[in-house]
Amino acid sequence: MRSRVSSLFVLAMSALPLSVLAAKPDTLRVCADPNNMPFSNQAEEGFENKLAGMVAKQFGKAVSYTWWAQRRGFIRQTLKAGVCDLVMGIPAGYDLVETTRPYYRSTYVFVSQAARHLQLDAIDDPQLRRLTIGVHLIGADGNNTPPAHALGRQGIVDNVRGFMIYGDYREPDPPARLIEAVENGEIDIAAAWGPLAGYAAKRSGVPLTVTPIIASEQFSPQQFQFEIAMGVRKGDHALRDGLNDFIDEHGAEIRTLLQDYGVPLVEHRHSSAGEHR
Incomplete structure (x- = not known):
């Protein structure tokens, strides 16, 4: 068995490009989505791009990106394939990777036109039964966002509009269609992940x-x-520990960066559970 595993490992490694096998020591290799604001894009305008730049500066390195759409298979095609060493935004405790300590905690939010004065914050508010609600859908296998599940448990289904979080990748920032539907009056309210909203x-x-x-x-x-x-x-404990030191030392700067992008922040808890955004 050991011989067979070793052979498979050698074959797998031989299939990798030379750039993967010999990463430059002066480069911080990051994998990110090229079309997913406010997190990242190929123009490096997202807050995860800015954060990667801060980390690289601390480490005395330059950032090198591998771009990959952040959807199912992202970790397998990036970190696990060896084409990068770091992903900037991962749910704390996500079991496919080694995670740092959290650098922010955010929340799902309701988004509505201010002129509507809906004054709604509870997921079981009776108003939700008469409003057109938009939610992100992840797939047809029941793996959807917490608001979608919570509304379904209450039987609030007929007045819910689903927007695929992956959307049409030919358009800029596909998840933003949900918020745009609130802006143009297509729906009354959206339940969305806070950083996007x-x-x-x-x-x-x-x-x-x-x-x-x-x-x-x-x-x-x-x-x-x-x-x-x-x-x-x-x-990769060495990189993880270095990143933890960075997070500890630059907490105030990170918080300012997130606030500049409108990310709703809530206090950290002593839990490492998380869900992929």
């Missing part, structure tokens, strides 16, 4: 209200808040 609200030509979602006890342990960390390959 907060960034869109700051840039919107239509004043938007962004309100953290409150979960009542009936949805426990349903979570709407998640801690986000950086991810490295399992076993």
Whole structure:
């Protein structure tokens, strides 16, 4: 068995390009989505791009990107394939990678036009039964966002509009279609991941209200808040520990960066559980 595993390993390594086998020591190799603002894009305008630049500067390195759409198979095609060493935004405790300590915690939010004055923050608010609600859908296998699950558990289905989080990748920032539907009045309210919603609200030509979602006890342990960390390959403790030191030393700068992008921040908890955004 050991001989067979070794042979498979050699064959796999021989198939990798030379650039993967011999990463430059002066380069921080990052894998990121080229079309997923406010997190990252190929123009390096996202807050994860800015954060990668801060990390590289601390390490005395330059950032080198491998671009890959952040959807199912992302980790397998990037970190596990050896084409990069770091992913900037990973749910804390995500079991496919080695994660750092969280560098921020955010929440799902409701987004509505400010002119509507909906004053709605609870996922079981009776108003939701008469409003057109937009949610992100991840796939047809039931692996959807917490708001989508919570609404379904209450039987709120007929007035819910689903927007595929992957969307049409030929368009800029596909997940943003959900927030745009609020702006143009296509839906009354959206339940969205906070960083996306907060960034869109700051840039919107239509004043938007962004309100953290409150979960009542009936949805426990349903979570709407998640801690986000950086991810490295399992076993890469040296890089993980260096990143943890960076997070400890630059907490205030990281917080300012996130606030500049409109990310709703909530206090960290002592939990490492998370869900992929």
